[in-house]
Amino acid sequence: MLENKNIRIIGVPSDLGASRRGVDMGPSALRIANIGPRLRQLGYKVEDTGNIPIPVRESISQAQDAHAKYLPEIAAASKGLKDKVYQSLKEGHIPLVLGGDHSLAIGSIAGLTKFYSEQKEKIGIIWMDAHGDINTPETSASGNIHGMPLAHSLGIGHKDLLAISDKSPMADASRTVLIGIRDLDPGERTTIRELGVRAFTMRDIDEMGMRAVIQEAIKVATNGTAGFHLSFDVDCMDPTVAPGVGTPVRGGTTYREGHLAMELLHDSGKLLSMDVTEVNPVLDVSNQTADLAVEMVLSAFGKRIL
Numbered sequence: 001m002l003e004n005k006n007i008r009i010i011g012v013p014s015d016l017g018a019s020r021r022g023v024d025m026g027p028s029a030l031r032i033a034n035i036g037p038r039l040r041q042l043g044y045k046v047e048d049t050g051n052i053p054i055p056v057r058e059s060i061s062q063a064q065d066a067h068a069k070y071l072p073e074i075a076a077a078s079k080g081l082k083d084k085v086y087q088s089l090k091e092g093h094i095p096l097v098l099g100g101d102h103s104l105a106i107g108s109i110a111g112l113t114k115f116y117s118e119q120k121e122k123i124g125i126i127w128m129d130a131h132g133d134i135n136t137p138e139t140s141a142s143g144n145i146h147g148m149p150l151a152h153s154l155g156i157g158h159k160d161l162l163a164i165s166d167k168s169p170m171a172d173a174s175r176t177v178l179i180g181i182r183d184l185d186p187g188e189r190t191t192i193r194e195l196g197v198r199a200f201t202m203r204d205i206d207e208m209g210m211r212a213v214i215q216e217a218i219k220v221a222t223n224g225t226a227g228f229h230l231s232f233d234v235d236c237m238d239p240t241v242a243p244g245v246g247t248p249v250r251g252g253t254t255y256r257e258g259h260l261a262m263e264l265l266h267d268s269g270k271l272l273s274m275d276v277t278e279v280n281p282v283l284d285v286s287n288q289t290a291d292l293a294v295e296m297v298l299s300a301f302g303k304r305i306l
């Protein structure tokens, strides 16, 4: 159970970290799916602070670094988000960040790290995703920064993105968990092993069941920490239930596995902040993916069947 009943919503309407367009509309889609009012029905006080300003892709004229596209713009947005997340925690509100592509997690986790390192506490990270998001500009084939935020949270990557956080790594790899992965680049496999990130693939979920996976994940991410950040990429869900995501990969978590994961994470009482990323209305059908994402958020914040 979460004791804190104050949530602050922060939107990050960016698709600069991705090559497929449309996730910049994610925050609108989540609001249209009534994320704020539905959290209020659960008994939370919800403040929506609107969106972080993000430049429109077409307005950016300078040549891009092929290994880290839109890096200056993403770094600037990440700094803005870090400050908002930090401020939110300072004022006693749980930050709920709506994306936008997953590069936003750099700023989100940097803000959380700043707050908790001031309290002399560590944080854990639970990262639910079809992908590893643990590329660096050196290992990435696309140069899309949405494939790199976990690497930067764990202290490897481009110096300008690492510099966003006062503390690097932002969290220990030994207190970080990946869940739902099924599409990794060769360099990411090496990095996951070298850093020692606990990774639960879809095969692990099939074999162990979601309950055992989440119980283990909570153990890892709460060991010696104040709690964990949940970075939820909606593409961790199967495309049959979540077609409207930036990078769909078949073989993902089912509707009920998703809910169970969120229900168990809530029951831990250790959720410190949350990102909801990669909802892509362009690829969605009647906003069903945004609606699903809101359902998952509600379970993470304690909605129960009975």
Ligand SMILES: [Mn+2]
Pocket: 102, 129, 130, 131, 133, 146, 233, 278
């Ligand atoms: Mn992701």
